[in-house]
Amino acid sequence: MSFSMEERGRDNTADYRLYFRNAEGKYISPFHDIPIYADEAENIFHAVVEVPRWTNAKMEIATKDPLNPLKQDVKKGNLRYVSNVFPHKGYIWNYGAIPQTWEDPGHRDEDTGCCGDNDPIDICDIGNKVCSRGEVIRVKVLGTLALIDEGETDWKVIVINLEDPEAEDFNDIEDVRRLKPGFLEATLDWFRMYKVPDGKPENQFAFNGEFKNRDFAIKTIKDTHSFWKALISKKTDAGELNCMNTCVSDSPFCCSAGEAQAVVDSAPPYGAAELTPSSADKWFYYKQT
Template identity: 45%
Template sequence: MECSPKEEWNPFKQDIKKGNLRFFKYGDLPFNYGFVPQTWEDPNQSSRHSDVGDLKGDNDPLDVVEISGTKIPRGQIVPIKVLSVLGLIDEGEADWKIIGIRADHPQAAQINSIKDADRVFQTDLQNVIVDWFQKYKVPDGKPENRFTHNAQFQGSEAAIDVIEDAHRQWYDLILGAVKTENSLQSLTRKRLVEQGIVRNDRMPQRPAVNYPVYENWNSKSKSQTFGNKKYHGEEEK
């Protein structure tokens, strides 16, 4: 089950490959699997985060691997604490996997990386996640998948960087700045059209965007300029 970007309103539905309903055949998913809203991996852009050749995006939202061990109902929106990112190369495309833990988990404050999660939970999540993504298409007769960075998990800063790039690519997409076969029909798009906020070219400058973040799970205000790593935050008043 996944978001269907080519259909109006992007519904959740069972994926279809070559006319057949798609099922995972490499055992049950050993984690919660979802995506980050308002992100898109542009199939026309090379990923600047890859260390393996010229990888373009997979035309989907960013995937999320949530590792709390508590099953999350389909369609539920759950804030997560971002821990790491794994660079999957799926049939020649960049398919980043954001690793996180639900923000309301009682041990979230003790976990700042996938290594911390393995220590706190006494698990082997790093190898479990890599193994599943490497082999889940093998039962369909396809070769094992490869990874960027020698299948090593990158830290939370790299993960946030990937998310911010994918959000910018979604922003260009929803404003009509890129050609696509995806359906842009959405409430967000409707409001932007009503306001006359549409573009037919990519944004020459990346404006500052204010959005809420959490530091030690206390709400803060954060200013961000896309395209660099200079941030500043201050207490909300």
């Protein structure tokens, strides 16, 4: 299964969008139309890379936009760039999301005691390859971390790209601890500290920051897939989320190829990128208390 991307607007501006097409050339939603499974029998999942490793621009699936293209997050009128908190440069993994999942804000997780964050479930790909923005990869699930972000459950699923030459050596979270010593600790530190330069407190975690294993992570993903099924079939109120799709044939939100084309045509044409602000290269040094 292959996918291609089409850029609109200008990079490093609020009008930048990255739209997706499937192998037939049809415009699709990366949230709703890319299948969750690459191989269901083997629990191999698709993942959409929103932010390539070592970069700072906080790109995300635009869950409230028609066709859910990738765009850069905006807070208080400014584009968001994740700070470099020494020794970490930008994101320390390929960061993205698993399609056809949804962390339901109306569902209180029995383990974390908090409701979902209203987004697809996040992934951190620990493979060696630095992926491209929008790349769709097949991943093996290894475990998960339960971040509590401003009172919401925000799962961070640890995965490895199935095409990684070392992928066969990684089958559970303890393999990461054994074969990539220090990586899980760095991941915990990154999520704990990344908002501190913005004047916010350290993030908190369920399970005292313990990484849960592969089986726990897969169950969590499947739970969020069931929440998505209720969302896309209109059994759950979508609120501000945009569920427009072109491939979920039994969904009341399914639209025609012409309607999808009109959405993309309405976006600004692709143009020269703005320069990345120099502030994105600033380093922050933080001593944990």
